[in-house]
Amino acid sequence: MAELNFLGLNVDKCEMVIYICFYRIPNCIFMNTSNKFVITINREIGSGGKTVGKLLAQKLGVPLYDRAHLSTLEEKEGLNEEEIERLKAKKRTWWPDLKRIVELDGGFAVSIYDDLPNFAVPEKNDTDKKFRTEQEILEGIADAESCVVVGRCSFVTFKDHPNHINIWIQSPIECRIDRVMKKKGIGSKEEARKFIEEVDQLCEDYAKRHTGQSRYNTRNYDLVISMADKTAEEAVDLILKYIG
Numbered sequence: 001m002a003e004l005n006f007l008g009l010n011v012d013k014c015e016m017v018i019y020i021c022f023y024r025i026p027n028c029i030f031m032n033t034s035n036k037f038v039i040t041i042n043r044e045i046g047s048g049g050k051t052v053g054k055l056l057a058q059k060l061g062v063p064l065y066d067r068a069h070l071s072t073l074e075e076k077e078g079l080n081e082e083e084i085e086r087l088k089a090k091k092r093t094w095w096p097d098l099k100r101i102v103e104l105d106g107g108f109a110v111s112i113y114d115d116l117p118n119f120a121v122p123e124k125n126d127t128d129k130k131f132r133t134e135q136e137i138l139e140g141i142a143d144a145e146s147c148v149v150v151g152r153c154s155f156v157t158f159k160d161h162p163n164h165i166n167i168w169i170q171s172p173i174e175c176r177i178d179r180v181m182k183k184k185g186i187g188s189k190e191e192a193r194k195f196i197e198e199v200d201q202l203c204e205d206y207a208k209r210h211t212g213q214s215r216y217n218t219r220n221y222d223l224v225i226s227m228a229d230k231t232a233e234e235a236v237d238l239i240l241k242y243i244g
Contacts, residue, residue, distance in 0.1 A: 040167055
């Protein structure tokens with residue numbers, strides 16, 4: 001398929017349709033990086049969205065938060081709805097103080113999640129209470145600092161945030177199969193495809209159960225990126241040019 005130049009990147013005509021649909025109107029600023037901002041990355045398993053999120057956060061010089069961070073706060077620090085309300089009653093912007101405590105207590109257990117075989121798949125027993133706690137944590141973080149948030153239905157969490165963009169990362173099934181096979185050490189494409197289909201369904205059920213919305217609904221996002229023939233670096237460059 002013939003390639004076209006868009007935002008300084010070579011894209012095929014199919015991808016061009018996606019990008020044009022979500023490309024901002026000239027001189028219309030959707031997000032201002034001079035103020036506190038939030039960028040959410042929601043993605044298909046095996047698309048490389050987590051890698052894009054990490055690299056984007058590094059380029060912007062802001063922290064990245066995902067399930068690993070939330071689990072640390074909930075399990076290691078005992079953070080729940082009640083504790084958050086207590087913290088908010090003492091100080092509206094409570095996150096900086098708690099972040100310092102976490103860092104003094106050994107920091108976030110991010111590294112142990114990076115190589116987990118389940119790609120941090122939503123658990124079937126995730127409760128509404130746990131979901132609400134995660135949303136409260138993310139809102140508290142965004143109230144205090146700029147950040148990139150990966151997953152956790154964050155496309156809904158920050159829908160009313162005055163300075164945010166929601167991004168969806170997807171990839172052709174064959175690319176996802178290859179990536180999952182390498183990451184999980186799966187020996188056959190059939191097994192990898194089955195794993196992807198199961199995870200896709202789990203994630204979709206999780207989103208619909210807790211938000212009433214489909215994570216595949218592109219109206220939830222400001223930018224949709226296909227990783228077909230695209231590196232994480234190229235995807236990040238696209239995002240940065242979109243932000244302006």
